[in-house]
């Protein structure tokens with residue numbers, strides 16, 4: 001097992017319960033995605049797994065080593081790409097990787113071969129001797145990836161590695177991650193992007209408010225949505241119009257007991273096992289209710305829908321969102337620079 005985490009809890013010294021009993025079991029070679037909105041607890045969990053924070057409850061082994069009593073062995077056997085870049089802008093790409101080789105104790109005789117190999121892996125060989133300060137965001141991230149691989153760790157942690165990158169740079173990074181995984185490295189990736197998790201991961205856990213709400217392959221999670229999705233675009237989708245459409249949908253034939261309706265910027269989305277069969281009936285019912293449908297589409301669910309389904313289910317279950325206050329001086333954290341997370345998710349439709 002690459003990671004075996006049981007009942008992990010992490011309460012910061014200001015009382016914020018960021019992780020509330022998380023179980024994660026990741027076999028070797030898996031590409032695992034840890035998905036959640038801002039502030040859900042992804043970084044706190046990852047920092048616990050890489051020994052930067054000590055769990056306040058539960059137990060974790062990484063590559064068979066205990067994260068508390070065998071911290072050093074854990075660190076030697078993993079690569080960790082943090083959200084903040086570790087690239088030194090004053091050094092060249094080659095020097096940055098060489099520096100990482102020294103830091104990780106890569107034997108001198110192996111260094112230059114390893115550096116060339118990694119420059120090739122992330123396509124930076126052409127700019128190997130340019131200083132990193134002139135690199136684009138995507139190039140810096142690629143260099144970051146190379147530096148965490150110098151000691152050939154069997155397991156790498158990537159904490160939101162593509163946040164802030166344009167789609168092209170993001171796609172390119174995905175190729176490298178896939179390549180690393182194909183070569184046998186276990187990957188633990190955190191992301192806010194459902195599309196990213198869908199594309200890359202064998203298995204995904206969704207974390208919300210410090211708890212894992214769902215785990216499975218992208219296909220399994222999508223099948224939990226319980227049907228296909230009918231997106232309906234309304235003319236002038238102000239609040240009363242959308243509410244009326246929701247009422248019509250909820251009293252239509254589509255609406256069996258597992259069906260759900262969510263509101264979107266354009267109108268409503270109905271998820272139902274009979275979305276394909278009875279979709280057009282709903283359109284007629286909406287027209288009869290005096291509503292103008294300007295667009296509709298029936299599609300298979302995406303991970304966005306999974307996320308929404310979980311969020312909807314969760315909203316009733318608990319009083320949501322006691323957003324923690326930042327103290328900036330936590331005794332348990334060795335980096336206190338977490339930005340206050342805005343209360344929004346990256347779920348775009």
Ligand SMILES: Nc1ncnc2c1ncn2[C@@H]1O[C@H](COP(=O)(O)OP(=O)(O)OP(=O)(O)O)[C@@H](O)[C@H]1O
Pocket residue numbers: 012013014016017018036037038039040041042043044045192323324325326327328330333335336338340341
């Ligand atoms: N040093 C700290 N002291 C106190 N609370 C903290 C600290 N760091 C994070 N938190 C809080 O713990 C919770 C989980 O934060 P965490 O950074 O793990 O979430 P995340 O899912 O990684 O979010 P993001 O996408 O913003 O990185 C949040 O409520 C956050 O405000």
